[in-house]
Amino acid sequence: MDFKIAVFNAARDGNLTRLKVYLHSWRSMDDLNMLVGAKVGGTTPLVIACRNGHYDVAEYLIERCKADIEQPGSVTFDGETIEGAPPLWCAAAAGHLPLVRLLVRAGANVNSTTRTHSTPLRAACFDGHYDIVKFLVENGADIEIANRHGHTCLMIACYKGHIKIAKYLLSLNADVNRKSVKGNTALHDCAESGSLHILKMLLGHGATMDVDSYGMTPLLAASVTGHTHIVEHLISVEYGLVTRQQRIDALELLGATYVDKRRDMVGALALWKRAMDDRFPADGSEPIPKPKDVPRIEAYDFAVEPSDSQQLEEILADPDAMRMQALVIRERILGPAHPDTSYYVRYRGAVYADAGRFARCRQLWHHALDMQRAVLPPLSPLTQSSLYSFAELFSYMQLEHGRPSTRGRIVPPVTIDDVEPVFKKALSEIDRGMEMLDVTKFSIDREQTLTTLQRVLVISLQLATVMSKLLAEPDCTEDTVRRIHKQVYSLVKLDIKVRQGRSALHVACSGGNSSTSRGAWLSAPADAAPASAALVALMLRLGAPPDARDAAGNTPLHLAAKLNPCPAEVVRELLAHGAHIDTVNYDGETPAEILKTSQQNIATMVNPLRYTTLKCLAARTVKNYRLPYRHVVPQCLHSTIITH
Structure with missing residues (x-):
């Protein structure tokens, strides 16, 4: 029996009787300490017991x-793995007040932190465990310790x-105007969450309208998230x-948010009218016209913002113009x-793509x-996501060409004019990433x-796969x-x-299946591109x-052979272009052996003898029988012997 796992499972399940049986069988204190401190899946018995609320x-x-x-461990909360979490943090985060008291009474550090510098107090604030928050503060917890992002307990509350x-x-007296790493304050967090009650409390304690690193005030944060009641309170004249x-x-x-998040065109128009009235007040105050130097953008149909209420009324009849x-x-x-x-x-x-308006989608x-x-650094996750959306869209269009889309429009073909500009931008991003490397x-x-560089490469290979399939079109x-x-x-x-x-080429030969699905245009980049024989042959x-x-x-042949199912066409292309089926990797494996051990039917895929040369057989004989070759075989053949 693996006592380490048995002890862990008993602690996880809260089975004290079984735990005592396992631990009583060890008389040595050193052995006992080893079992109690051992980690299973990165977690100790005490950490998992505190996470699951097993007081006894x-x-x-x-x-x-x-x-x-x-002693910290790794625990999972709401699907997220928390690394380096001390037992007290786990108990506080899970809301187990008796366990928190037990640990503090035993001398646990109330200000211990996880790997991301989160304290037990912050964990309790996150999930609203008021009694634990109060207890920890009364026992010395520091309310101003922030996590690695600079977010304090007040901010998260x-x-x-x-x-x-x-x-x-x-x-x-928590610091109401303290800023995080990105410059946001508790007032920003409150405006985003939409709690008017807390907002009033913050303002009553001297909270100010600071800007974050994006130049956003709490007022704009409320507008972006669509919390009308917060906006109305903050803009009140009094x-x-x-x-x-x-x-x-x-x-x-806020009107823009009404259009995109609420699909409320009438509500948006009413807000824009109020703003227009503020720009040109009836009391004769100095007008504030809209800026005239805003560039007209082709992707937005060269839209120009209305300069008066009448023009505003006119665009209401055109939903696309409102958008x-x-x-x-x-x-x-x-x-x-x-x-x-x-x-x-x-x-x-x-939205346009789902409606079958692919040209408008690509333009935007x-x-x-x-x-x-x-504006973003190389290989930014946001840039990756945009590139990946293009790859998914083109794959979908290529797969569904000629069929009706969701709204009944016929899916048009993908052309080189569609893919080439995106591919160039993807390669440019790779160039920037290599410079950063x-x-x-x-x-x-x-x-x-x-x-991150590999993810962009995978996306580039997906785009290249789309282009390689164009070559086969009549x-x-x-x-x-x-x-x-x-x-x-x-x-x-x-x-x-x-x-x-x-x-x-390694990456191109090591991928799985494509996961393109209709409507998944904003999904995150994948880590593996589908293995495409057409692309491999072209490369x-x-x-x-x-x-x-x-x-x-x-x-690349080793990696293709390890796939299940193995892409037979990819294997044939590699062999046809000079790959060796008997090349040995550093574990002593050849592609032929990998195919056999993975129960692939190699005979139906390729004939190994067809791709085994006399030179290969001779090299294998030299290696297998450990024959001296350094001063016997010409230098140009040494690499062949080594690879076999």
Whole structure:
């Protein structure tokens, strides 16, 4: 029996009787400490007992077994894994007050933190465990310790809408105007969550209208999230919290939110009219006309914002014009750097795609992608997501060409004119990522960069797969062939190396199945591209080396052989272009052996003898019988012997 797992399972299930049986069989204190402190799945028995609220188990482990009350572990809350969580943090987060008391009484550090610098107090604030919050504070918990993002206990209580906890923290003089790493305050969090009661409390304790790193005030944050009651309270004239211009911006931005989130065109128009009346007041005050230097954007149908109430009325009859107004207003007020600006452009494009209006979708998505690449760092998750949406859209169009879409429109064909501009932007993003990799020194940052670089490479390969399928279409012209070859050659020429030292061909040969589904236009990038024989053949013809090795000595053929089911056409293409079926990786495996051990029917896929040369057999004989060859065989053949 594995006593380590048995002890852990008993603690997890709260079975004290079974736990005692397992632990009493060990007389040595050292062995007992080893079992009690051992981790299963990154978690100790005490951590899992505290997470699951098993008081008697935790008490036994602490008082009789002398378990380390500070030893952290990994726990899961709401599907998210928390790394480095001490037992007290787990008990506080899960709302087990008796366990919190037990641990504090045993001497647990009330200000211990997880790997992300979250304290037990912050964990209790997150889920609204008021009694635990009060107990921890009374026993020395510091209310101002922030997590790695700079979010304090007050901020999270405001964001989650826990009125009683927020009121308690304010009574302890919590810093209402403290800023997080991104510059937001508790007032921002409250405005986003929509709690008017907490908002009034914050204002009563001196909260100010600061801006975050995106230039957003709490007022604009409420407008973006659509909390009308928060906006109305903040712009009330009697409070004097905002300027006239800020009030106008808030109303116009709230109107844009009504269009995109609520689909309420009439409500949006009413808000925009109020803003227009504020711009041109009847009392003769100085007017504040709309800015005249706002560029007219093709993706928005060159929409111009109305300059008076009559023009506003006219656009209500045109739903598309209203939607474009919302995008224009959001970009003007929030700017291209704000995530919501590009998100709603992409969202509107996705709506058009679902309606079968693919050209409008592509136009908007290109604008969003261009904005992101202009203001975001290389390999940004937002940029990845935009590129991936294009890849999914093109794959869907190629699969469904000629069939009716959701709204009955016939899905048009994908052309090289559609894919080429996106592919160029994807390769440009890879170029930027490789430059960033060159200056990344620390191993953790380098590994993270390699991971994100691989995701962009996968998306590029998905786009290249779409282009490679165009070559097989009967109406494919010489110009299309030339352009596709040029683009895929550009990818091959990059000679990129991503995680585990894999080349672009490695990644192309190691993917799974495509997961394209109608309507999933805003999904996150995948980590593996579908293995496509057409793309692999094209890459090989354009110079991708079939014998390249990754960090484990695998060739692309090794990786293709490991797939289940194995893509037979990919294997044949690799072999036809010079890949060796008997090349040995660093674990001593050949592709032929991998295919046999994975119960693949290699005989129906390829004939190994057809791809085994006399040179291969001779090299294997030299290696198998450990024959000396250094000064016997010509130098040019040494690499052949080594690879076999």
